[in-house]
Amino acid sequence: MTKKLIAKPLIKKIYADLKNEISTNAWNPHLVIILIGEDPAAKYYVENLQKKGMKKGFKVSTKLFDPAISQEQLLNEIEVLNTDSNVHGIMLQKPLPKHLDESEIVMAINPDKDVDGFHPLNMGNLVLDRDGFVPCTPNAVLQILDFYEIETEGKHIVIIGRSDIVGKPLANLLLRKNKTGNATVTVCHSRTKDLPKHTKEADIVIAAIGKAEFVKADMLKESAIVIDVGVNQVEDPEKGYKYVGDVEFEASFEKVKAITPVPGGVGSVTTAMLLSNVLKAFKKCVSS
Numbered sequence: 001m002t003k004k005l006i007a008k009p010l011i012k013k014i015y016a017d018l019k020n021e022i023s024t025n026a027w028n029p030h031l032v033i034i035l036i037g038e039d040p041a042a043k044y045y046v047e048n049l050q051k052k053g054m055k056k057g058f059k060v061s062t063k064l065f066d067p068a069i070s071q072e073q074l075l076n077e078i079e080v081l082n083t084d085s086n087v088h089g090i091m092l093q094k095p096l097p098k099h100l101d102e103s104e105i106v107m108a109i110n111p112d113k114d115v116d117g118f119h120p121l122n123m124g125n126l127v128l129d130r131d132g133f134v135p136c137t138p139n140a141v142l143q144i145l146d147f148y149e150i151e152t153e154g155k156h157i158v159i160i161g162r163s164d165i166v167g168k169p170l171a172n173l174l175l176r177k178n179k180t181g182n183a184t185v186t187v188c189h190s191r192t193k194d195l196p197k198h199t200k201e202a203d204i205v206i207a208a209i210g211k212a213e214f215v216k217a218d219m220l221k222e223s224a225i226v227i228d229v230g231v232n233q234v235e236d237p238e239k240g241y242k243y244v245g246d247v248e249f250e251a252s253f254e255k256v257k258a259i260t261p262v263p264g265g266v267g268s269v270t271t272a273m274l275l276s277n278v279l280k281a282f283k284k285c286v287s288s
């Protein structure tokens with residue numbers, strides 16, 4: 001097995017398949033991104049997604065709203081998108097202004113257009129192993145495990161982080177009775193006692209904490225496979241800033257069996273999973 005589990009060959013394949021399917025069928029899947037305010041990182045991500053999507057044959061539009069938009073106005077806008085048959089996927093870009101109730105907004109998105117996979121109906125389907133939209137980052141982790149033929153059956157997987165968008169759905173996916181499931185899963189969080197004790201026992205460690213290089217090499221066993229979900233901006237003396245993961249990369253790379261890099265790992269596959277979900281939403285729409 002290659003030691004650095006890079007996303008490039010995997011996303012190349014995913015994007016080629018998406019582009020081919022769309023052009024062969026002359027389809028026009030349409031994603032609408034809801035962007036509220038001018039957060040620079042969010043804007044950068046959205047512009048990038050727009051470019052990437054359009055190159056593969058997707059229509060990607062952005063609905064930009066003033067940060068002062070009220071809950072009611074936003075819910076009305078979502079209802080318009082829900083009923084527009086030319087819109088197949090709706091993505092809510094974060095962060096949201098503090099006065100908005102995120103959970104009510106997520107609930108308002110038509111579950112058949114919920115390409116983030118955060119609607120409770122899709123989350124419920126995920127837990128019950130039924131068809132639905134799987135959140136993009138947990139799905140990206142599964143795709144990496146599958147692509148690099150990392151066996152999960154009977155393995156002890158320790159996830160650090162229990163968020164609704166990463167840790168919780170991922171734990172459920174790894175419990176599924178399928179090729180990327182059948183694992184014994186431990187979910188750790190900020191109240192876990194003696195975290196290194198758990199990580200040292202893990203065959204696979206998945207870090208989704210949001211703290212730069214929090215997981216040190218001495219917390220991992222030599223045969224471990226490490227999937228780093230974290231994306232943290234830190235100062236860089238030359239470039240001003242750079243992105244690092246939740247795992248101390250250099251020392252861990254020397255020690256463990258395989259590890260995903262940041263950038264160039266889970267994050268890149270996450271974008272590909274979002275566009276896959278948009279195509280799935282499109283197919284759902286045309287078949288109904």
Ligand SMILES: NC(=O)c1ccc[n+]([C@@H]2O[C@H](COP(=O)([O-])OP(=O)(O)OC[C@H]3O[C@@H](n4cnc5c(N)ncnc54)[C@H](OP(=O)(O)O)[C@@H]3O)[C@@H](O)[C@H]2O)c1
Pocket residue numbers: 137160161162163164165166167188189190191192195208209210211229230231232246266267268270
């Ligand atoms: N690559 C991608 O596509 C992608 C997508 C989404 C997120 N991310 C990145 O993934 C990371 C996690 O994101 P998130 O949204 O899941 O974050 P989050 O909602 O802030 O959750 C962080 C989790 O880490 C746990 N945690 C915090 N400090 C800890 C500690 N000292 N020991 C053990 N656990 C600790 C928290 O525990 P408590 O629950 O007890 O507070 C929480 O469950 C971030 O770096 C984010 O940028 C990447």
